[in-house]
Amino acid sequence: MINTTDQQTDNTVLLEKARMMYDILKAQGYPPLLNAEHIADLVGASKNTVQQWIYHRRLPYVKVGGFVRFPIAEIAFFLVNNNHQDEHETQLD
Numbered sequence: 001m002i003n004t005t006d007q008q009t010d011n012t013v014l015l016e017k018a019r020m021m022y023d024i025l026k027a028q029g030y031p032p033l034l035n036a037e038h039i040a041d042l043v044g045a046s047k048n049t050v051q052q053w054i055y056h057r058r059l060p061y062v063k064v065g066g067f068v069r070f071p072i073a074e075i076a077f078f079l080v081n082n083n084h085q086d087e088h089e090t091q092l093d
Contacts, residue, residue: 014080022076033062033069042079 030038036050039059043050053059060074 015077017080018073018077021080022073025072025076030072032072033064034072034075035067035069039070039075042075 025042034042036047036054039045039050039053040047050059054061054068059070060078061068061070063069
């Protein structure tokens with residue numbers, strides 16, 4: 001059973017990390033609504049891979065004038081929430 005206090009703490013930490021990621025992205029000059037090229041650049045993937053993620057609805061997005069755009073705040077939360085580095089430490093030997 002998960003302790004609700006622990007879950008609230010985890011959520012608070014997650015939101016704080018997302019806020020830090022948001023601030024970093026803004027400081028690097030990313031616009032409020034990102035395009036597929038921005039996402040590809042952020043995660044080191046091809047634009048084609050990002051388009052597949054869109055097709056399979058793996059990324060949060062909105063449509064603006066028929067164009068797919070990614071709200072920077074939602075992408076910051078998505079990146080932090082889907083970071084599995086803490087779960088599986090990688091050795092670079």
